Amino acid sequence: MIQAAVAAQRAPSIFNTQPWRWNIHDDIAELRADHDHQLAAVDPEARMLILSCGVALHHARIALSATGHVPEATRLPDPHDPDLLATLRVASFTPAPAALARLHQAIALRHTDRRPFADQPVPETTLTRLRAAAHQQGARLHLLRPDQTAVLGAAAYAAAISELANPDYRTELATWTHRGADTGDGVPLHTAAPTGPRPVPVRDFAPDAPHRPVHTEATDRHARYAILSTDGDDPAAWLTAGEALSAVLLTATADRLATSPMSDVIEVPATRHLLRDLTGHTGHPMIALRIGIPADATQPAPTAPRHSGTALITTTSADA
Known part of the structure; x- marks a missing residue:
């Protein structure tokens, strides 16, 4: 045990x-x-x-x-x-x-990989396995169409504006991105995503940091986006969603895919409601997910500490 x-x-x-x-x-x-x-x-x-x-x-x-x-x-x-x-x-x-x-x-x-993905499509057979992994744990993985990805991008942008305008959010973000080296938790600034145009913005863990890497060309053109949802919206459903997310992430890793969960669009009630529209009101959105081929499989994603x-x-x- x-x-x-x-x-x-x-x-x-x-x-x-x-x-x-x-x-x-x-x-x-x-x-x-x-x-x-x-x-x-x-x-x-x-x-x-x-x-x-x-x-x-x-x-x-x-x-x-x-x-x-x-x-x-x-x-x-x-x-x-x-x-x-x-x-x-x-x-x-x-x-x-x-x-x-x-x-x-x-x-x-x-590892959560916030870096841009390779300019290479994700195999449909692998995406089918990811859907099956979520289903086996009692959840649904909705893979978004290109037109729906644009809506998710707008939701992520709106969520970022809403949260960054909240001083309490900024304080919490600073607390967990400036943890001591011996705490074993938090999000070190070196794991933050590089800035640049993407179809769906990735949460900026270092909004005030200078000298950030910048990608001037559009990236993530072949990334796939998904919404994990459950029938309920209570602690039992939240626990189920976590087990399903684990199953999806581990299946993707075993198939040599890179992933990054996106919770910011869930944290803001207005954008969470927008995601429910994307799933056809067939469940309650629990988390969004970005999926792709690693741009360089020889260079692992920057890692966050663990206890x-x-x-x-x-x-x-x-x-x-």
Whole structure:
């Protein structure tokens, strides 16, 4: 269980806050929300916090499954303890198929890549696998048409204007992009996207930084954009969305694609509503996703720090 929880620390999260804690006792791992790492301005409802925890939950499930341990997850098991998001136990043992081994390897290889993608289309067969991965976790992945991409671009632009105009957002952004070297979390400025024209703007994590790399020509012309949605819009649905996002990201990484989740268009209610129009009101948008071929597969994306070892894990006795 401890090894699975350690693997889950590789999960992406809103502003790389890693807002979860694991409590392991006997044969049970409890996944708990850490509201000390909640973003009050960006995420007042804790939607993105719980979605991030769902990504960590799926990472842990994959880490267990890949070693032959069949995990049994109970989600939101205690209505009187809403911060207890899930419990995880090993139900049985069975040889792991090769596909699970590939996803397990992808946990270490996956990084959010905000750099421009290659001028090369994403294979449709791979996109079909991404849709299937989301569906298997109880969510839907809506791949946008070119005309819908323009609407997503307008939504991302509007979300950026709205958030940057909020002093509380700017304070929160500065806090999480200027973390100490030993904190193990946050979004270092070197991971920020280069500026330049794109069909869909990427969140600017360094709006006031000088001497930024600039791409003068249009990029991401062959990037694909998708919206992950769920039937509900409550903590259970947010957790499901996180597990589905993890499945999509790991599948994409295993297929040598680059990805970057886009939560800014969800954080602003007006643009979130616009995304629901794009999906034909068939569900509630949980996060948008940018997908493409890496421009240079020999140069990994800049990485954000992670808590190491058992920093987010406690072990206790069940009788304590």
